[in-house]
Amino acid sequence: xxxxxxxxxxxxxxxxxxxxxxxxxxxxxxxxxxxxxxxxxxxxxxxxxxxxxxxxxxxxxxxxxxxxxxxxxxxxxxxxxxxxxxxxxxxxxxxxxxxxxxxxxxxxxxxxxxxxxxxxxxxxxxxxxxxxxxxxxxxxxxxxxxxxxxxxxxxxxxxxxxxxxxxxxxxxxxxxxxxxxxxxxxxxxxxxxxxxxxxxxxxxxxxxxxxxxxxxxxxxxxxxxxxxxxxxxxxxxxxxxxxxxxxxxxxxxxxxx
DNA sequence: CTTAATGTTCCCCA
DNA sequence: TTGGGGAACATTAA
Numbered sequence: 001x002x003x004x005x006x007x008x009x010x011x012x013x014x015x016x017x018x019x020x021x022x023x024x025x026x027x028x029x030x031x032x033x034x035x036x037x038x039x040x041x042x043x044x045x046x047x048x049x050x051x052x053x054x055x056x057x058x059x060x061x062x063x064x065x066x067x068x069x070x071x072x073x074x075x076x077x078x079x080x081x082x083x084x085x086x087x088x089x090x091x092x093x094x095x096x097x098x099x100x101x102x103x104x105x106x107x108x109x110x111x112x113x114x115x116x117x118x119x120x121x122x123x124x125x126x127x128x129x130x131x132x133x134x135x136x137x138x139x140x141x142x143x144x145x146x147x148x149x150x151x152x153x154x155x156x157x158x159x160x161x162x163x164x165x166x167x168x169x170x171x172x173x174x175x176x177x178x179x180x181x182x183x184x185x186x187x188x189x190x191x192x193x194x195x196x197x198x199x200x201x202x203x204x205x206x207x208x209x210x211x212x213x214x215x216x217x218x219x220x221x222x223x224x225x226x227x228x229x230x231x232x233x234x235x236x237x238x239x240x241x242x243x244x245x246x247x248x249x250x251x252x253x254x255x256x257x
Numbered sequence: 258c259t260t261a262a263t264g265t266t267c268c269c270c271a
Numbered sequence: 272t273t274g275g276g277g278a279a280c281a282t283t284a285a
Binding site: 032072073102103104105118137138139140143147205242244245 | 272273274275276277278280281282283284
């Protein structure tokens with residue numbers, strides 16, 4: 001569920017309810033989602049700031065830092081009541097948050113400091129930066145966009161939407177993009193992610209923000225899961241292939257190798 | 258019953 | 272060394 005726009009929307013809807021609050025009690029209900037025991041003592045710590053790094057929702061505490069990676073079906077929800085898929089609950093001096101995750105691909109970690117950035121955040125790319133990053137890259141564009149050590153925050157939905165916007169084929173060889181096409185891709189990354197955040201993310205199956213509201217960017221998807229439907233730009237049928245083991249949707253006429 | 262699903266990681270091979 | 276394929280993880284829905 002959560003790529004950068006969803007993580008950003010969750011962080012924004014969480015922040016006003018969590019920042020400045022003190023953790024009264026913490027409950028860890030899954031040893032898959034929280035690994036390691038004994039469970040850390042969180043009671044008494046204050047949540048200073050709520051933000052995001054790539055796809056990870058980060059709560060900075062007065063001591064340490066909670067990092068929530070939502071996997072495929074993770075949700076961070078305001079309010080305490082435990083449901084069948086609740087994996088952790090933080091009770092606060094005012095209110096509560098819980099981490100629900102059906103498939104348990106999500107992870108909750110307690111770090112000493114905010115996560116070290118391995119690659120640049122997709123929204124922090126500065127103009128011209130991408131061309132340099134593509135230099136010498138042997139592989140295809142789509143696997144590269146999905147590689148969080150290359151850029152952080154892009155997942156399967158937005159990779160397809162970005163490549164369509166930039167009119168680039170998912171299997172195009174990264175190193176062979178000229179500076180102009182690299183800049184096209186850079187613009188597409190910025191535009192698609194910014195528009196998706198403005199729409200509150202994409203609710204394609206599970207995703208809801210911290211208040212339980214669905215996003216609306218799925219209504220603006222141009223190719224993702226649009227197999228067989230006409231390309232909004234040229235009318236050709238959208239095609240589905242598999243790249244990097246992920247369903248990949250593109251327009252065979254607009255996006256050439 | 259089979260397939261696919263918003264993700265990551267680890268092993269294997271080219 | 273780089274990178275892609277495949278499997279694995281766990282669960283639901285079509």
